[in-house]
Amino acid sequence: MKPKNIKKYxxxxxxxxxxxxAYKFSAFGWLLGDAISLMILYFLWxxxxxNASSDVINGMTFEEMVSYLIYAxxxxxxVFSTAxxxxxxxxxxxxxxxxxLIRPINYRYRLLATSFGNFLSAxxxxxxxLMSLSMLLFHFTLEIPIPGILNFGWFFASVxxxxxxxxxxxxxxxxxxxxxNALFGLMIIKNITLSFFSGSLLPSSFFPNWLEITMKFLxxxxxxxxxxxxxxxxxxxxxxxxxxxxxxxxxxxLNAVCxxxxxxxxxxxxxxxx
Amino acid sequence: xxxxxxxxxxxxxxxxxxxPGILGMFKTLFSMKYTxxxxxxxxxxSLNEGEIVGYIGANGAGKSTTIKMMCGILTPTxxxxxxxxxxxxxxxxxxxxxxxxxxxxxxxxxxxxxLPLVESLTILKQIYDIKESDYQxxxxxxxxxxxxxxxLSQPVRTLSLGQRMRADLAASLIHNPKILFLDEPTxxxxxxxxxxxxxxxxxxxxxxxxxxxxxxxxxxxxxxLCQRVIILDEGIILYDGPLKMLKxxxxxIRHIKFTxxxxxxxxxxxxxxxxxxxxxxxxxxxxxxxxxxKISINQVLKVILDNASVSxxxxxxxxxxxxxxxxxxxxxx
Numbered sequence: 001m002k003p004k005n006i007k008k009y010x011x012x013x014x015x016x017x018x019x020x021x022a023y024k025f026s027a028f029g030w031l032l033g034d035a036i037s038l039m040i041l042y043f044l045w046x047x048x049x050x051n052a053s054s055d056v057i058n059g060m061t062f063e064e065m066v067s068y069l070i071y072a073x074x075x076x077x078x079v080f081s082t083a084x085x086x087x088x089x090x091x092x093x094x095x096x097x098x099x100x101l102i103r104p105i106n107y108r109y110r111l112l113a114t115s116f117g118n119f120l121s122a123x124x125x126x127x128x129x130l131m132s133l134s135m136l137l138f139h140f141t142l143e144i145p146i147p148g149i150l151n152f153g154w155f156f157a158s159v160x161x162x163x164x165x166x167x168x169x170x171x172x173x174x175x176x177x178x179x180x181n182a183l184f185g186l187m188i189i190k191n192i193t194l195s196f197f198s199g200s201l202l203p204s205s206f207f208p209n210w211l212e213i214t215m216k217f218l219x220x221x222x223x224x225x226x227x228x229x230x231x232x233x234x235x236x237x238x239x240x241x242x243x244x245x246x247x248x249x250x251x252x253x254l255n256a257v258c259x260x261x262x263x264x265x266x267x268x269x270x271x272x273x274x
Numbered sequence: 275x276x277x278x279x280x281x282x283x284x285x286x287x288x289x290x291x292x293x294p295g296i297l298g299m300f301k302t303l304f305s306m307k308y309t310x311x312x313x314x315x316x317x318x319x320s321l322n323e324g325e326i327v328g329y330i331g332a333n334g335a336g337k338s339t340t341i342k343m344m345c346g347i348l349t350p351t352x353x354x355x356x357x358x359x360x361x362x363x364x365x366x367x368x369x370x371x372x373x374x375x376x377x378x379x380x381x382x383x384x385x386x387x388x389l390p391l392v393e394s395l396t397i398l399k400q401i402y403d404i405k406e407s408d409y410q411x412x413x414x415x416x417x418x419x420x421x422x423x424x425x426l427s428q429p430v431r432t433l434s435l436g437q438r439m440r441a442d443l444a445a446s447l448i449h450n451p452k453i454l455f456l457d458e459p460t461x462x463x464x465x466x467x468x469x470x471x472x473x474x475x476x477x478x479x480x481x482x483x484x485x486x487x488x489x490x491x492x493x494x495x496x497x498x499l500c501q502r503v504i505i506l507d508e509g510i511i512l513y514d515g516p517l518k519m520l521k522x523x524x525x526x527i528r529h530i531k532f533t534x535x536x537x538x539x540x541x542x543x544x545x546x547x548x549x550x551x552x553x554x555x556x557x558x559x560x561x562x563x564x565x566x567x568k569i570s571i572n573q574v575l576k577v578i579l580d581n582a583s584v585s586x587x588x589x590x591x592x593x594x595x596x597x598x599x600x601x602x603x604x605x606x607x
Contacts, residue, residue, distance in 0.1 A: 011400035019388035022429065098347040099384060104372040105401050270349050270363060 008105060009113035016083070016117015020125065027125040034077065034130060041069050058205045063144050064232070068203055070138075072228045074130045076200045078159055079223050081122035082115035082167040085190065088174035089183045098269050108171065108262050115167050147231050154240065158227040161247040166223050168254035169194065175261055199225030219250040276320035276356075277453060277485045278344060283353035285314040285339055313339040314350075315509035323452070326479060326486040328496035328517075331506035332602050337489045340506070341455050344487070345377055358452060373402060376446035380458035383442055385430045391441050392426050395448055402449035409448070415481065416444045419474040436467035443471070447478060456488045460495055472498050493594040505601055512601055520597060527592035530562045530574060534582040542581050546573075 020027070049055070049062040057065065088111060091097050100107055138144040147155070173190050177183055195201055197220035204212050204225055215221050226243050229235050235243055291307040314336040321327055331337050342348040343355055346362030355362060362371040377384075385394045399409050417423060420440045425433055433441060439459060446454065456475070460468045472495060479486060488499060496503060496517070503520060505513040513520060538560065540553045551564035551574070564574060571589070578584065 008400050008403070011397040015386055015389055015393065015397055018393060019386070022388045094382070096382065098342065099377075099379065099382065101347055102345055102372065102375070102377055102384070103401055104369060270347065 009109055012110050012113035013117040013120070016114040016119075017121045018117070019114075020118050020121025024125065027121075030077075031126055031129065034073070034126070035133075038070055038073055038130070038134065041073065042066055045069065058203075060203070060205070063142050066142070067138060067144050068228060068232065070134050071131075071231055072200045072203075072224050074127060074134065075159065075224055075228055075231075076195065077122050077126040077130070078119060079162045079166050079198075079227075080191075080194070081118045082163065082170050083118050084111040084115050084167050085170035085174040085187065086183070087111050087114065088171060089177040089186070092175070092177040093181055093183065097265070101266065101270075107266075108258055111171060112164070112167055115170075116163075119163055147233065151231055151233050155227050155231040158230050158244065158247065161244070161251055162223045162227050164251045165219050165247065165254060166194070168251075168258050169219070171258050172254070172261065175265060178265065194220065194223070197221070198223040199228070219254060222247045222250055277323045277325075277358060278487075279320040279354075279356040280340075280344075281318050281354045281356075283314060283317045283340070283343065283350045283355060284312065285336075285343060285348065286310050286312050286351045312509055314343075317353075317506075317509070317511055319504060319511065319514055321485055321487070323485055324479075324483045325502060326488065326500050328500035328503040329487055329489045329506065330491075330493075330496060330503060330598065331489075334508075335506045336509045337506055338457060341377075341457050341487065341489065345375060345455060346371055373449065374452045375455065376449065376451035376453070377455045378439075378442050378446045378457065378459050380439065380456075380461040383430065383438055385438075385441055385445055387431045388429055390427045390429055391422065391433075391444075394430065394441075394445060398445060398448050404449055408450070412448060412450060416447055416478075419477045420444050421470065436463050439463060439467075439471065440474070443474065447484075450482060451484065453485045453487070456486065456490075458490055459488070460490060460492055468492075468495075475499060493598060497594050505598065507602065507605060512605070517594070520594070521592070524592065524597045524600065526566050527563055528566055528571060529590040529592070530564075530571075530578070530587065531559055531590065532578060532582070532584050532587040533559050534584055536583060538582045542577060546577050 045062065045066055049057065049065070055061060060068070088097075091100060097107075100110075135146050139146055170190070173186060176186060180186065197215065197218070199221055200223075204215050204221060207215065222243070226235075226247065230240065230243070288308045288310055291309055293301050317336075317340060329337055329340070339348065343350050344357060344362060346357075346368055349363040357371050358374055360367040360370045362368060362375075385391070386397070389397075395413065398404075404412075417426070420443060422440065422444055425437050425441070430438065430441060443456075443459065459475075460471055463471065475486065475488075476499065478484060486499075488495065490496065501516060503513065503515070503517050504511060540555070540560070543551055543553050543562065547564070547569055550568055551562055554561045554563075562574065562578075578587075
C-alpha cells in the first residue's frame with residue numbers, strides 16, 4: 001500500500017477509536033463483567049488444584065495455570081475487539097454493501113482499519129487496567145514474576161498478528177450473512193468455537209492428542225495461545241521464530257481468502273443487485 | 275462532451291422462483307428456476323455539464339436502478355453508460371468515476387453512525403484526498419448554506435431526519451463532485467426543511483456548476499429546480515425534454531372552482547362554450563377546467579358571474595403533479 005493510501009485508512013482507525021470511546025459506559029460494563037469472571041476463574045482453578053492428586057496438571061503448576069488463563073482472558077479483549085463481523089453482517093443484512101462501493105476505498109481494509117481503532121480503544125479501556133491490576137495482584141499474592149519488557153515487546157508484535165487473523169476470520173464468518181439473517185446465532189457459534197480452539201478457555205495441552213496435533217495446522221491457536229505463551233516466556237529462540245512464521249502465513253492466507261470471497265460477493269451484488 | 279451518456283441501457287434481474295411453505299423453501303434452495311424481470315428496458319439519454327434534470331416515474335419505474343447503474347453499483351445487462359467518459363461499473367475504470375460523483379440516497383445514510391458529523395467529514399476529506407485549502411473553502415460554504423453549525427459536533431445517530439438529510443447532502447458534496455445524484459432527498463421532510471434543502475441545492479449548483487440528477491415524488495421540487503425532466507415508466511422513457519414543453523403539450527389548463535348559494539344549471543356552459551370545457555360538481559363545489567389558449571378566462575368568469583350567485587371562487591393552474599398523474603395513468607405522452 002502506498003503511504004498516501006495508509007493515511008486514508010488511518011482515518012477509519014481514528015473513527016474506530018472514537019466509536020469505541022462513544023460507548024465508554026458499556027466498556028465499563030464489560031470491564032466489570034470481565035473482572036468478575038476473572039475472579040471466578042481464579043477460584044475455580046484453585047479448587048481444582050486443591051483436589052488434584054498432584055501439584056502439576058498437564059505439566060502446569062497452579063501459578064502457571066492461573067496466570068495463563070487470566071492473561072488469555074485479558075488478551076481476548078484485545079484480539080477479539082474486531083467489529084468486522086457486525087459491520088459486514090449488518091451491511092449485508094441492510095443492503096448497504098452496494099452503497100459502500102461508491103467510496104473510492106477498499107471495503108475489506110476499511111473494516112480492518114476500523115477494527116484496529118477498536119483494538120486501540122480496547123487496549124486503553126480494557127487491556128491496560130485489567131492487565132496491570134492482575135499483574136500486581138499476582139506479584140503480591142502468588143509471587144508470580146511480572147513479565148519482562150522483551151516479553152511484552154514480542155507479545156504485542158504477536159498480538160497484532162493475532163488480531164489480524166481474528167479480524168479475517170470474523171470477516172469471513174460475517175460474509176455468511178449473505179445466506180442467513182441469523183447474525184446473533186452465528187455470533188454465538190463463532191464466539192464459542194473461536195474461544196475454545198484459540199486456547200482462550202484452556203491451553204491446548206488439555207486437548208486429546210489428535211486434536212492438539214490438528215490444531216497446530218489451523219489458524220486458531222495463533223490467536224490467543226501463541227501470544228500468551230510468548231508473554232509468559234514459554235517460547236524462545238527457534239520456537240519463537242517458527243510461531244511468528246506460522247502467524248505470518250495465516251495472516252497472508254486468510255487475507256487472500258477474504259479478498260477473493262469479497263470480490264466474488266461484489267460481483268454478485270453488482271450483477272444481481274443489492 | 276456530454277457529462278453522462280446512456281446508450282440503450284437494459285437491466286434484468288434474475289430472481290429464483292420461490293414456492294410457499296417450509297418444504298417449498300427447501301425446494302427453492304435446489305431449484306434452478308428463475309424469473310427474469312426487466313427493471314429497465316431500453317433507456318438512452320445524455321446530460322450536459324451543469325444541467326439539473328428531474329428524473330421522475332412511479333414506484334418501480336426503474337429510477338433507482340438507473341441511478342445505481344450510473345454510480346457503478348449495478349452493471350447493465352446490455353448497453354453502455356459513460357460518466358465523464360468512463361464506464362462506472364467497469365472494475366478498471368471505476369476509480370476515475372468514483373471521485374467525480376456524489377450520491378444521496380434519501381432512504382439511508384452513508385455517514386458513520388457513532389461519529390460526530392465533523393469527524394465524518396474529516397474522514398471523507400482523507401478518503402478523497404482533498405487539499406486542505408479546498409476543503410476549508412467548501413466546508414465553510416456548505417456549512418453556511420445547509421446550516422450545519424448547530425449539530426456539527428453531534429453523533430449522527432442523534433440527529434433528526436431533517437438534520438441527517440442535510441448532513442448527508444453535505445457529505446456527498448465535500449469532495450466537489452462534478453455530478454450529484456439525489457435519490458429522493460426530500461423524502462419525509464417538513465415544508466420548512468424541504469425549502470431549505472431546495473434552496474441549498476440551488477446555491478450549490480450556482481456556485482459549483484454541478485450536474486444534478488434528481489429523483490423525487492414531490493413535483494414541487496422538480497418545478498423549483500429543474501429545467502428538464504425525464505419521465506420513466508416501466509423501464510422506458512415516456513418523455514424527455516424541457517419542463518415548459520410538457521406543460522404546453524398538455525395545454526395550459528386552468529381550473530375555476532366556485533360554490534354558490536343556490537342550485538346552478540351547468541347546461542349554461544354547454545350552451546356558451548360547446549364542449550370546450552369540463553364541468554364537475556363535487557361536494558357542492560363546481561369545478562370548470564378549460565384551456566386558456568382556446569377560451570379566454572374573461573368569458574368564463576363572465577358567464578359564471580352572470581348566471582350564479584357565487585359565494586366563493588378560486589382559480590388554479592394545472593400543476594405538474596396532475597400532468598404527471600395523467601401520464602402515469604394513460605402510459606403515454
